[in-house]
Amino acid sequence: MEIRAAVLHEAHAPLRVETLTLDPPRAGEVLVRVAAAGVCHSDVRLADGDLGDGRWPTVLGHEGAGVVEAAGPGVEGLAPGDPVAFCFVPPCRACAACTAGRFNLCEVAGAHAWAGTMLDGTTRLHLADGRDVRHFNFVSCFAERCVVPAASAVPIPPGLPLWQAALLGCAVVTGFGAVRNAARVAIGESVCVVGCGGIGQQIVAAARMAGAGRIVAVDRDPAKLALARARGATDTVDAGAEDPVAAVLALVPGGVDHALEAVGSPATIRVAWDVIRPGATAVVVGIAPRGAEARVPALELLSEKALRGSYYGSGNAAVEIARLGRLMADGRLEVADTVSHLTGLDGIEEAFERLRRGSGARTVAVLDPAIAGAPDVAPGAAVVAV
Numbered sequence: 001m002e003i004r005a006a007v008l009h010e011a012h013a014p015l016r017v018e019t020l021t022l023d024p025p026r027a028g029e030v031l032v033r034v035a036a037a038g039v040c041h042s043d044v045r046l047a048d049g050d051l052g053d054g055r056w057p058t059v060l061g062h063e064g065a066g067v068v069e070a071a072g073p074g075v076e077g078l079a080p081g082d083p084v085a086f087c088f089v090p091p092c093r094a095c096a097a098c099t100a101g102r103f104n105l106c107e108v109a110g111a112h113a114w115a116g117t118m119l120d121g122t123t124r125l126h127l128a129d130g131r132d133v134r135h136f137n138f139v140s141c142f143a144e145r146c147v148v149p150a151a152s153a154v155p156i157p158p159g160l161p162l163w164q165a166a167l168l169g170c171a172v173v174t175g176f177g178a179v180r181n182a183a184r185v186a187i188g189e190s191v192c193v194v195g196c197g198g199i200g201q202q203i204v205a206a207a208r209m210a211g212a213g214r215i216v217a218v219d220r221d222p223a224k225l226a227l228a229r230a231r232g233a234t235d236t237v238d239a240g241a242e243d244p245v246a247a248v249l250a251l252v253p254g255g256v257d258h259a260l261e262a263v264g265s266p267a268t269i270r271v272a273w274d275v276i277r278p279g280a281t282a283v284v285v286g287i288a289p290r291g292a293e294a295r296v297p298a299l300e301l302l303s304e305k306a307l308r309g310s311y312y313g314s315g316n317a318a319v320e321i322a323r324l325g326r327l328m329a330d331g332r333l334e335v336a337d338t339v340s341h342l343t344g345l346d347g348i349e350e351a352f353e354r355l356r357r358g359s360g361a362r363t364v365a366v367l368d369p370a371i372a373g374a375p376d377v378a379p380g381a382a383v384v385a386v
């Protein structure tokens with residue numbers, strides 16, 4: 001079938017909205033009508049060539065929600081009409097990582113994600129001239145429709161607004177998982193969140209839900225800090241106006257129990273390291289550009305400080321996406337306030353520019369207004385005052 005999609009033809013080139021051919025789903029795959037897609041910094045990283053060469057032409061978009069339209073042979077548990085959120089690591093359940101229960105690190109999914117193919121090594125997307133187009137993390141939801149592995153389509157409760165459910169599969173599961181599975185925040189512990197964009201805002205909410213005591217949010221954008229406070233931060237530090245390390249240590253003498261970094265830059269990783277107490281771990285959630293190195297004073301390792309990464313929530317993302325979707329449906333997990341802008345397929349490039357500048361929390365591209373359930377605003381307009 002023919003679909004409209006935002007295509008990245010080469011690094012640093014603006015996305016081009018054009019008509020592509022999408023093949024039908026093969027065995028173990030489903031066709032999804034995309035309702036809405038979140039625009040995430042990882043999309044920008046790939047578009048800017050920060051994640052390696054030769055990954056184009058490609059359709060970006062790895063965070064979204066939609067409705068199943070067709071299932072390929074052998075698919076169980078998914079039927080046309082089912083609302084789903086995308087999970088961009090479909091675990092094989094057989095590799096060394098999966099058998100150790102570390103589904104987010106599935107080696108098979110990782111290799112195919114990097115190659116930009118489906119799990120059989122081929123692509124369902126083609127340019128009008130017949131050339132193959134790579135998938136991005138099996139999802140490629142900056143498009144009207146996409147074909148994904150069945151394990152990448154997670155059923156969510158009917159009635160959940162899909163423009164909000166779109167955030168489940170990256171920002172929400174990544175942020176909540178970093179707090180629950182990587183940092184393992186305990187009741188009353190102090191948490192510092194460095195970077196309050198799309199994922200940082202979910203980290204703040206997850207820390208509150210985990211029962212954290214002090215939650216110190218650090219950013220350079222006062223609007224994002226105000227939003228973080230509304231979502232549960234007890235203190236905020238404007239890193240554009242004061243030295244963030246000194247400010248956090250003044251608030252929590254001796255250092256915080258957990259720092260989570262959601263920017264992906266050597267400087268902010270160092271802030272996370274510098275604000276933790278002896279024996280604590282700084283968790284890096286942000287994706288740094290290729291070649292960037294994080295440096296810490298080696299002598300401080302004597303105090304048993306540690307630095308670790310957290311990828312895609314450090315757990316079983318599909319299971320947690322479903323559970324978090326249930327919490328959203330029950331009104332116990334709010335995400336609409338983190339959506340700063342709504343746009344369409346044509347506005348994703350503009351959203352990339354906002355992310356490069358660090359302005360706004362999350363842009364959601366509404367691909368299909370009829371099923372997304374989003375408020376009616378002009379394309380590109382701010383939804384809330386962020």
Ligand SMILES: [Zn+2]
Pocket residue numbers: 040041042043062063170171
């Ligand atoms: Zn993402």
Ligand SMILES: [Zn+2]
Pocket residue numbers: 091092093094095096097098099105106107108109
């Ligand atoms: Zn695996």
